[in-house]
Amino acid sequence: MDHCATLSGMNAPEKLFHMLLGLGDEWQIAELEFDKDSGEVRVRINEQSNLLSQQRCPDDGGEVGIYDHGREREWRHLNVFEHKCFIQARLPRVRCRTCGKVFQVKAPWEGLSMHFTASFEAMVLLLMREMPVKKVAEFVGVSDTRLWRVLARHVAEAYRQLDFSASTCIGVDELASRKGHNYVTVFADLLEKRVLFAVPGKDSATWNAFAQEFEKHAGDMKQIDCVSMDMSRPFKKGAAENCPQAEIVFDKYHLIAKANKAVGDTRRAEIRHGGHYDDLKKTRWIWLKNPENLTEKQAKRLEQIDQENLVTAQAYQMRLCLQDIYNLQDVERAERRLMAWCRWVRQKAKQTRYGLLSHMVKVAQCVEDHFAGILKHWEHRITNAYMEGMNNMFQMVKRRARGYRNEQNFIMMIYFIGSKLQLPVTAIHSK
Numbered sequence: 007m008d009h010c011a012t013l014s015g016m017n018a019p020e021k022l023f024h025m026l027l028g029l030g031d032e033w034q035i036a037e038l039e040f041d042k043d044s045g046e047v048r049v050r051i052n053e054q055s056n057l058l059s060q061q062r063c064p065d066d067g068g069e070v071g072i073y074d075h076g077r078e079r080e081w082r083h084l085n086v087f088e089h090k091c092f093i094q095a096r097l098p099r100v101r102c103r104t105c106g107k108v109f110q111v112k113a114p115w116e117g118l119s120m121h122f123t124a125s126f127e128a129m130v131l132l133l134m135r136e137m138p139v140k141k142v143a144e145f146v147g148v149s150d151t152r153l154w155r156v157l158a159r160h161v162a163e164a165y166r167q168l169d170f171s172a173s174t175c176i177g178v179d180e181l182a183s184r185k186g187h188n189y190v191t192v193f194a195d196l197l198e199k200r201v202l203f204a205v206p207g208k209d210s211a212t213w214n215a216f217a218q219e220f221e222k223h224a225g226d227m228k229q230i231d232c233v234s235m236d237m238s239r240p241f242k243k244g245a246a247e248n249c250p251q252a253e254i255v256f257d258k259y260h261l262i263a264k265a266n267k268a269v270g271d272t273r274r275a276e277i278r279h280g281g282h283y284d285d286l287k288k289t290r291w292i293w294l295k296n297p298e299n300l301t302e303k304q305a306k307r308l309e310q311i312d313q314e315n316l317v318t319a320q321a322y323q324m325r326l327c328l329q330d331i332y333n334l335q336d337v338e339r340a341e342r343r344l345m346a347w348c349r350w351v352r353q354k355a356k357q358t359r360y361g362l363l364s365h366m367v368k369v370a371q372c373v374e375d376h377f378a379g380i381l382k383h384w385e386h387r388i389t390n391a392y393m394e395g396m397n398n399m400f401q402m403v404k405r406r407a408r409g410y411r412n413e414q415n416f417i418m419m420i421y422f423i424g425s426k427l428q429l430p431v432t433a434i435h436s437k
């Protein structure tokens with residue numbers, strides 16, 4: 007058999023490696039070497055003459071002849087037992103007999119990046135899903151720069167293939183990338199629960215960038231009929247300019263966060279105006295939580311406080327009530343309760359000294375200004391769970407990207423974790 011003839015030049019270990027690597031008879035293991043000092047295994051591979059008969063010119067399909075050999079290259083492969091393993095080869099270059107074009111033959115083991123085999127890349131991609139890139143780099147013994155490059159090639163290629171033509175319901179949120187100094191705005195499909203686009207900044211220009219990318223992926227901004235986001239001016243402007251037909255849903259998550267912050271501001275103001283320092287000291291974290299989430303110690307602390315006379319305690323109750331409204335199923339009841347809530351906050355504020363409830367009044371004002379958009383929550387219920395889920399995803403992105411070298415890496419990690427990409431990419435499609 008032809009097959010056996012090709013392999014006959016190899017000894018048993020070479021034949022075994024040939025089989026394990028899944029190579030066809032157009033490749034031959036020329037040499038196997040184990041370096042005891044470095045503990046590394048090297049596998050040298052040559053092409054066989056029948057390789058040429060399988061190659062065709064990418065331009066005209068013409069037959070090819072050998073032209074020359076490229077430089078010596080080395081690819082890191084999966085370990086052999088605990089030993090690092092490298093594949094070495096000089097890949098042939100061939101020339102088309104019809105048009106004369108010269109091109110490099112692709113080897114079946116090649117990955118998307120220069121230094122690794124496809125199997126090795128698949129393994130590190132798997133590890134990078136579970137651990138920070140830096141950790142993976144230490145674990146497999148390559149530099150994290152090279153791993154980021156593997157990630158970049160795979161993510162870019164898989165992302166390029168995404169189709170947004172069915173995305174109609176979009177969530178927008180911003181993520182602080184480095185200790186609150188840089189922001190990345192993230193656009194997600196709330197029904198498919200995947201990230202569509204991430205871009206540095208949090209101004210309305212992020213929306214223009216999104217619109218451009220959306221259309222590159224067969225999306226049409228006119229197909230978007232619902233956008234869930236916070237109430238920031240730039241986002242409102244961007245949405246109005248880029249998809250004026252979409253209904254805007256101001257999401258629960260951001261409104262509650264606003265109310266939470268207002269409670270904290272109220273506490274600070276009350277401390278500043280004196281008189282209640284003893285009641286309020288060491289309570290900052292208590293007011294951020296729901297009663298059922300308090301630790302035993304915190305619950306005890308809350309009991310000790312004379313809540314009757316504390317404006318902060320009132321603000322806290324207001325936040326809990328607002329949150330409670332979101333438990334209602336019925337939109338009309340929710341509407342009545344929201345209106346009543348705003349009236350209640352304003353009335354209490356009038357009776358409160360030093361304008362201590364002014365931060366809560368601002369929240370009430372915000373609710374009134376965005377009333378229709380806030381009520382849309384009850385129409386588009388499903389969207390909100392994911393907006394909260396997005397925040398969890400952001401935390402995971404931050405952990406995985408720890409020590410990332412630049413913002414592009416950070417954005418890549420967002421796609422890697424959040425975009426449901428088909429990975430690893432096995433072949434580059436023609437551009």
Ligand SMILES: [Zn+2]
Pocket residue numbers: 063064065066067068102103104105106107
């Ligand atoms: Zn040709």
